[in-house]
Amino acid sequence: MVVTGSLVSALAVAGASAPLLTAAIWIVVAGTLSRIVWVLLERVARTADRVMAEAAATRRAHRVAETIRAQEREFAGALHDTAATTLLMVGTERPDTRWLATQARRDLELLRAYAQHPREDAHLARALRDLVETLPLTGVFDGPAMVSVPPPVTCAVLDAAREALNNVVRHARADRVHVRLRGGSGWVRVTVADDGCGFDVDTVPVTRRGVRESIRRRLANVGGSATITTRPHHGTTVALEWRGE
Template sequence: MLAKDLQMNTPAKESADLASLLSIHRDEIIARWAKKIQNFPNTRYQKFSLGDISDWLDRDLKCILLTLDDLRNSPVETCLRESALRYLSEGFSMYEVSKGLFLFKQAVMPILQTAFPSGSPAAYEAIAKIDTSVSELICQYEYLFSEEFRHLAVYDERQRLAESESLRRTMAALLQKLNLDEVLEIVCSEACRLTNTTGSAVLLLEDEWLKVSISIGNPLPVVQRIPVTDTLAGQSLNLGKPIVENSPSEHLHAYHLNPDLKSLLIVPLTIKGTNIGVLDVVNKPGRFTEDDIRIMGLFADQAAIAIENARLHKQSEQLAVLEERQRLARELHDSVTQSLYSASLYVTAAQRALQKEKIDVAADNLQNLRNMTHEAMLDMRLLIFELHPPILEKEGLVTALRTRLESVEARAGVRTEFQVEGNGQIPLYIETELYRIAQEALTNVVKHAKAQQVKVHLIFNSKFFRLRVWDDGVGFDSTTADQSGGRGLTGIQERIKRINGVLKIESTPGKGTELEVSVEI
């Protein structure tokens, strides 16, 4: 740019041209500036790498470029505040920051000497503007380094730490819940608490609609679903950012035309770049603030993870139920149906023997028929218990296993022993998986082990839960069975994985079997 061109420009235009010039040479300026600062003696800068210093100077240069426009505008204030907080957190003094800013002029001089003729009015004007900008920044930093600002910064930091701790506790509580309804209720309750609002709702995405999955407080949504298109919630999803309406009556949303609605904050629920819905909070006393938007943005990220986790758990449960039904159908065909067919053959054989007056043959067939129907009854009893664990949900694992031993193993002529050590509660989904594991082990005892005795031992501890099933049956080669997936070991291992448990099996042919499952609580 020629000097005479600069002289013809207005002051605002000159500042803009100077800012553009510095922006073009940004990397060169920062590199030269950082080296000068790092070599400045007896300052904290010497303790940091050129990369760290360059990061700080990049923000300072941004502030300088903004001041060439207007020091009072909001971007400059935000930029300066963030820089001051960083310098303060690293222990810099105002003297050190001032020295660093004064060195900016030396770093930028080679650029100015190339751009403007030496000694020209344009060159003097550019240098004067840079001096003014640096001086103004130093004045602003002096306030930001004052005791008043330090107190404000400490308060702000404590506030954010408190919010972070609150979010951490909330997330821990959410991840412990796998029931979707419970998760949604916690999300809405915590959203109201964090923003001091009177109501909240979660709308989950279904095709091109947002369905109200839960709502609490007041006012409540007046519709149960809204389209994604042409609605505030849909706009929030499409933009990927919160939307605040402190006068929301003119726009289409779930509370449309509800006279009790005063203010509305909608935050998108997104996980791994995929929208799953929105979180609403309504009617904050006064108005929603930037802090509300910030804290709800952080909370929504965590809420989305918890909601998706609960939904995936529900889907896995549904899949597990389907697989269980298919397995029971195969069991029914392979055991009970075959037993009944064999029984019908023994009946026919007995009839023919009686017709030929072969009493001994008929008696043998009737005995085989009796054994076969007894086996079919045992198989049916096992299938009934597998299809619906009795009183598991109502009275828990201990009562369910005791009832199972009395109803199946004891009736099959196996001596049973049941011990419970300690007491405690474990989540229902873990209880269900443990019951199924014990069920499979006990079924092996009845159908394959030829055992005379079986012992079931439950151990409750504050840190873990342990289940042991022992029998004195024929045993098996655990290595071979593990490789082949026989004796139901594949199903047991899959259930162990679902609850993050540890499985231990000890068995030797002729010496019985012991199965142990440990789960951390």
């Protein structure tokens, strides 16, 4: 740029023709503009890089925070569905308490599993059968030995079924509950049907999280659905269903 400017000065002193002098001036102007544009582009690029880096860091922070919140919600749900519910069931005044020690031990094992690692090896049919066998009332399990679905679906269905059974023990005043498992390639359906007192779904208080959080939301989180069919004095059937794409 300095050299070009000196050249223009020299041409002017030497009495160069107007066209030559004009061309030299345009060279200086073009060079100056090019330099300005280059500096601006560099500045914009640095700003863009900084903004993108900050946005990426923000997204990472949001993902980490959401993961932590999801884990906290999952553990809180597990605590609600296991130990807290077992303690409440102690107050149901059922004469047979032989189930309590087994249930408490399984609650502890489940909470430890939640705290240490995801339950990638959960076995839906076996786990459902175990749940039925520990109930403090007559329970019947009907299903195949194996149903293969993705681990997150297995965990969601199992946890929702556990909460449905907890509700039977705590609220239904039932004598019998029937758990039915069906499944195939890319789908699974579990029904929990009791012969209890039933209830009016619309009258469930908003403070009760069992149906809303532990059943419906768990299935919704994996793309499934939960349907509750009940009316007073006619029992309750909870249907948990997932179908892959």
